[in-house]
Amino acid sequence: MRAPTIYDLAEKAGVSIATVSRALNAKAGLSAETRDRVLAVADELGYVPNGTARGLSYGATETIGVVVATRSTNAALAEEHESLLFVDAVIRGAERSAQRIGFALLLASIRPRSGWEAAKRMVGRTDGLVVVDRAVSEEAMAWIAARHPVVALAWDSPKGDELVVRIDNVGGMSRLVEHLVVEHGYTEIGVVRGPESSPDATARWQTVEQCATKLGARIVGTWVGDFSAASGERIARTIGRSTAPMPRALMCMNDQMAVGVLNVLTAREIAVPEEVAVTGFDDIIVSRYLRPGLTTVRQPAEELGATAVSSLYEVARGTALAVREMVLPTEVVVRSSCGCASTPVLEAPHSETDLGVGRPRREGAGADAAPAPDDLAEMAG
Amino acid sequence: MRAPTIYDLAEKAGVSIATVSRALNAKAGLSAETRDRVLAVADELGYVPNGTARGLSYGATETIGVVVATRSTNAALAEEHESLLFVDAVIRGAERSAQRIGFALLLASIRPRSGWEAAKRMVGRTDGLVVVDRAVSEEAMAWIAARHPVVALAWDSPKGDELVVRIDNVGGMSRLVEHLVVEHGYTEIGVVRGPESSPDATARWQTVEQCATKLGARIVGTWVGDFSAASGERIARTIGRSTAPMPRALMCMNDQMAVGVLNVLTAREIAVPEEVAVTGFDDIIVSRYLRPGLTTVRQPAEELGATAVSSLYEVARGTALAVREMVLPTEVVVRSSCGCASTPVLEAPHSETDLGVGRPRREGAGADAAPAPDDLAEMAG
DNA sequence: CGCTTACTGGTAAGCGCTTACGGCGGGGCG
DNA sequence: CGCCCCGCCGTAAGCGCTTACCAGTAAGCG
Numbered sequence A, B: 001m002r003a004p005t006i007y008d009l010a011e012k013a014g015v016s017i018a019t020v021s022r023a024l025n026a027k028a029g030l031s032a033e034t035r036d037r038v039l040a041v042a043d044e045l046g047y048v049p050n051g052t053a054r055g056l057s058y059g060a061t062e063t064i065g066v067v068v069a070t071r072s073t074n075a076a077l078a079e080e081h082e083s084l085l086f087v088d089a090v091i092r093g094a095e096r097s098a099q100r101i102g103f104a105l106l107l108a109s110i111r112p113r114s115g116w117e118a119a120k121r122m123v124g125r126t127d128g129l130v131v132v133d134r135a136v137s138e139e140a141m142a143w144i145a146a147r148h149p150v151v152a153l154a155w156d157s158p159k160g161d162e163l164v165v166r167i168d169n170v171g172g173m174s175r176l177v178e179h180l181v182v183e184h185g186y187t188e189i190g191v192v193r194g195p196e197s198s199p200d201a202t203a204r205w206q207t208v209e210q211c212a213t214k215l216g217a218r219i220v221g222t223w224v225g226d227f228s229a230a231s232g233e234r235i236a237r238t239i240g241r242s243t244a245p246m247p248r249a250l251m252c253m254n255d256q257m258a259v260g261v262l263n264v265l266t267a268r269e270i271a272v273p274e275e276v277a278v279t280g281f282d283d284i285i286v287s288r289y290l291r292p293g294l295t296t297v298r299q300p301a302e303e304l305g306a307t308a309v310s311s312l313y314e315v316a317r318g319t320a321l322a323v324r325e326m327v328l329p330t331e332v333v334v335r336s337s338c339g340c341a342s343t344p345v346l347e348a349p350h351s352e353t354d355l356g357v358g359r360p361r362r363e364g365a366g367a368d369a370a371p372a373p374d375d376l377a378e379m380a381g
Numbered sequence C: 001c002g003c004t005t006a007c008t009g010g011t012a013a014g015c016g017c018t019t020a021c022g023g024c025g026g027g028g029c030g
Numbered sequence D: 001c002g003c004c005c006c007g008c009c010g011t012a013a014g015c016g017c018t019t020a021c022c023a024g025t026a027a028g029c030g
Helices: A006-013 A017-024 A032-045 A051-058 A079-101 A117-123 A138-145 A169-183 A199-214 A229-241 A255-267 A301-316 A374-379 B006-013 B017-024 B032-045 B051-058 B079-100 B117-123 B138-145 B169-183 B199-214 B229-241 B255-267 B301-316 B374-379
Strands: A063-069 A104-110 A128-131 A150-153 A163-167 A188-193 A218-224 A249-252 A277-279 A296-298 A325-328 A331-333 B063-069 B104-110 B128-131 B150-153 B163-167 B188-193 B218-224 B249-252 B277-279 B296-298 B325-328 B331-333
Touching (some): A006 A017, A006 A032, A063 A117, A063 A301, A079 A301, A117 A128, A128 A138, A128 A301, A163 A301, A169 A199, A169 A249, A188 A255, A199 A218, A249 A255, A301 A325, B006 B032, B017 B032, B063 B079, B063 B301, B117 B128, B117 B138, B128 B301, B150 B301, B163 B301, B169 B188, B169 B199, B169 B277, B169 B296, B169 B331, B188 B199, B188 B255, B199 B218, B218 B229, B255 B277
Parallel strands (some): A063 A104, A063 A128, A128 A150, A150 A163
Antiparallel strands (some): B296 B331
């Protein structure tokens, strides 16, 4: 039982395939009567348009590809775990954006060293590509960008033809440093750094260094981790064993490492934030369930995906983009691990995604916070 | 600068397009010399095959569609938040499986009441569909399944041509009840139920009822929530206000509601598990960061996605499937909210996805637990 | 030495759809 | 009353690729 095609519809409705096509696509120049007749037949036969044929003929697929690095799921390599959540959020945002413009999302994960075959295949099947999480090499990126619209996420500034959407590491981190140094008066700061290979890690670390010294604080030590909670734990132990005095504040370049640090400190009964303040970066979901709640910088992962897709849409439509690099704002989220008063139970949901437990939310320092949705009011009690 | 096609390659290599196609697809019946020449030209021109054309000609897209319900992101409608994580996990599993078989994933979210247009479009662009989270109505499901391979997730048993992949609600929940009643000796059980419309919620609740009475415990009350943390809070407050004595154990039909319940109980200084034991279902990530850690039933979300995709692959290849309904095992995860001794800092990662903080994990009652990966050993300390 | 056989590679027919173009009636206009 | 224009619809030419079928060549065989 072959799926019906426009030929079948045309025959049954007694018209030509051109007319069928026009009716299905609501083109002008058709009498209402003819259109309705065709549509009725389509309904009757359960017609579903063949997307490949349409794409081929139309010259565009109305599809955006999302390329992510394969996240080895077998892994005790825990570092991937939260980055995985980051990727999920990006995909979610991309999907939201795609839906709005009537596009579909083609998802492919590619193994880090697998060559570009998978990426190439994506090029031939989409109108544009979003590359997340450094899923392809710089070389591959250049190759692809030379012949296909591409948006890179968490990438350096564009070198080739690719567009870049990034978050404002500098702004968020500098406000966080300011909070620690100016509001809390911490002057001895330790930094748990990320991998050298990550542009995000580098940007954040450099910002800490510059801001701290500018504000009169001192970097009393840095330790290099790999963004994993395990590396945070390891570093916290190293610091604990050391004879040097503890830094007054430990700034971690992402939340996962902060989680690891917090675990070790808590286990050793070193009071956070009384003895050591701890901060993170990203605002992963877990951060607000920790005790003490982790003060961090929120990274708008969904917006990254959404922005990437809508930029590609503009490019596909031929719109000339004003900028080749978009920087999305970040926001400091103050909880208690920095030394601010702790929130009683759980804070309220932040703007878009949360468990929705009703308590007004503490606002991020120096950043606009969305007003709590009205319907949360009735839950407060 | 039009993208090069096989015609361009054929001309440049001095062969016919058929030969080019054969070379690119590594078909037999070509001399190595010819093949290499074509491949060299392809490389030189930066050729990328057009996926739509290939799909049209080949008669299959090598793509699996994943249809999810649009998750309103503006929402204080918090119930969606964790289900959103569930969907992410399913997508991840599906992607993993798709990659293995060389398929791509086409992702589309459809608004609950938007008609099936989006779903129809997916039918015409894929070789099979995975429907997650009741994204389409029963009616639409029947329609689609009649003409396209479909796997439904979290669905009732198949009524039409669709395949169903579900989790073993009954097995997991009955083991959990057994744990509470037999091992802990709780006889007065309260149940925080889920929405009537959810087959999962219904199956879990019925299991609790049957098992509990069979084991000699008593259901002292039930409250209907909507799977959201907020509804859990609301219910916990209701219970608190009531003059009736507290149940000894509160079984929540999902983790989110358990989170809400825990929050309220903790805030009111009602000791968990000493006064009231609390359990959940799903094992969302947050559950293990709560204090006390939430005893729950792990639901293999990634496996759901992976199984769905590989089943569709079998169908696409023409393999006759032995069963139309697959039930994936669940596993009780014992933490401390049930009254078992609490784990010191954080438990170790469970099998596939975790932060990887190193401590051997408590094993689920009556279920196999994957051995802790070796390289975690060195972190212990 | 002629004929079969195995190998290579070319020819052409689609796959299902969009769309440029042209034809055919009928109403408005000169 | 004839002409033009316009609304409606059919004809046909692709979109880029796969593949059935066939042709040509060289090697193998009696």
